[in-house]
Amino acid sequence: MLRPPRKMEPRREREFFVKWRYMSYWHCEWVSETLMDVYFTAVHRIINHMQYGKTQFDYLVKWKELAYEQATWERDDMDIAYYEDAINKYWIHREKMLGEPIPKHIAKKIAAQREKKGLPPLETTDEPMSKKKKRDKPTVDIRKKYEVQPDYITETGGTLHPYQLEGINWLRHCWSNGTDAILADEMGLGKTVQSLTFLYTLMKEGHSKGPFLIAAPLSTIINWEREAEQWCPDFYIVTYVGDRDSRMVIREHEFSFVEGAVKGGPKASRMRSQENMKFHVLLTSYECINMDKAILSSIEWEALVVDEAHRLKNNQSTFFKNLR
Structure with a gap:
C-alpha cells in the first residue's frame, strides 16, 4: 500500500x-x-x-x-x-x-x-x-605596442579583436604624447570596450591611477557599467548621477579618502585636496557635468572620455564650454 x-x-x-x-x-x-x-x-x-x-x-x-x-x-x-x-x-x-x-x-x-x-x-x-x-613605477613602456592582449585582460575571460588592440595601441600612443584622439569606428564595434581597456592598461601598468572622467548619455551609463565590470574588475568606478542629495553623498564619501576634501554642501564648489582620490574612474552624464561644473572642473583629470563626441561639434553648447 x-x-x-x-x-x-x-x-x-x-x-x-x-x-x-x-x-x-x-x-x-x-x-x-x-x-x-x-x-x-x-x-x-x-x-x-x-x-x-x-x-x-x-x-x-x-x-x-x-x-x-x-x-x-x-x-x-x-x-x-x-x-x-x-x-x-x-x-x-x-x-x-x-x-x-x-x-x-x-x-x-x-x-x-x-x-x-x-x-x-x-x-x-x-x-x-x-x-x-x-x-609603483610603470612596469611596461607605454610606447611599446601590444602584439597580443595583456594577461590581465585575458584573465577577465574576454578576447579583444585585432582592430580593438590596434585602437588601444593608438590611444596609448596619443595619451603618452598629450594628443587628443577620436575613435570613429562604426556602431557596435566595441568603442566602449576599447576606451575602458585603454584606461585600464594605464592603471594596471602603473602609468596612472587616474582620476579618469567618462561623460556619456544617461541612457548608455548602464552599458558602460556592465562593460567595466566585465573588462576592468580592478577599477573602482563611481557612477555620478542622481538627484542633488545622492550626488552630495557621492562627493562626501566616494571622491576622496580624506574627510572634508570637498568644499561645500549641496552646491559643492571645489576639491580642497586631490591627494587621496578614492576612485579610478568617474562615470557621469552630460547633465551632471553641466549642473556640477564647479566641483568637476576643480579636479585634474588624467584623461577625459566623451561618448557620442559629435556633440562637441557645436563649440557654443553649454556642454562644450563646461568641458574646456
Whole structure:
C-alpha cells in the first residue's frame, strides 16, 4: 500500500512592518518580503567606515538598485549576504590606493577567504607611502605596442579583436604624447570596450591611477557599467548621477579618502585636496557635468572620455564650454 501523502507545511515567509512615506502611522501594515525588490537588501559596496572599538566598525553600505542617498550605516556583525566580501574589498581598495595597512583582524579574514578559494596570499605592505610610490613605477613602456592582449585582460575571460588592440595601441600612443584622439569606428564595434581597456592598461601598468572622467548619455551609463565590470574588475568606478542629495553623498564619501576634501554642501564648489582620490574612474552624464561644473572642473583629470563626441561639434553648447 502506498503511504498517504505527507501534509505540506506552509512555507515560512518573512514580513516587514512598513511605515509608508507621506502617510501617518495609522496606515502602517505588514508586507510580505516577496513584494520587495531583492536588490534593495543586496550590498553594492561599502563606501565608508567608523571605528567604535578596538576591532569593531560601522560601515556605510550602498545598496544595489538604491540611490546613494539611501545608503545606511550597519554594524560589522550584521548577517547580510556577501557583506563580509564587501568589507574585505573595501579594505583592500584602501590599501591599494593609500598604502595603509589593513587592520590585522580583517587581514586574517581576507587571508582565510583567499586560501579557501585557492588564491595566493594578498600582497600587502606596511612600508611608507613614499617607498610605495617608488615601487609603483610603470612596469611596461607605454610606447611599446601590444602584439597580443595583456594577461590581465585575458584573465577577465574576454578576447579583444585585432582592430580593438590596434585602437588601444593608438590611444596609448596619443595619451603618452598629450594628443587628443577620436575613435570613429562604426556602431557596435566595441568603442566602449576599447576606451575602458585603454584606461585600464594605464592603471594596471602603473602609468596612472587616474582620476579618469567618462561623460556619456544617461541612457548608455548602464552599458558602460556592465562593460567595466566585465573588462576592468580592478577599477573602482563611481557612477555620478542622481538627484542633488545622492550626488552630495557621492562627493562626501566616494571622491576622496580624506574627510572634508570637498568644499561645500549641496552646491559643492571645489576639491580642497586631490591627494587621496578614492576612485579610478568617474562615470557621469552630460547633465551632471553641466549642473556640477564647479566641483568637476576643480579636479585634474588624467584623461577625459566623451561618448557620442559629435556633440562637441557645436563649440557654443553649454556642454562644450563646461568641458574646456
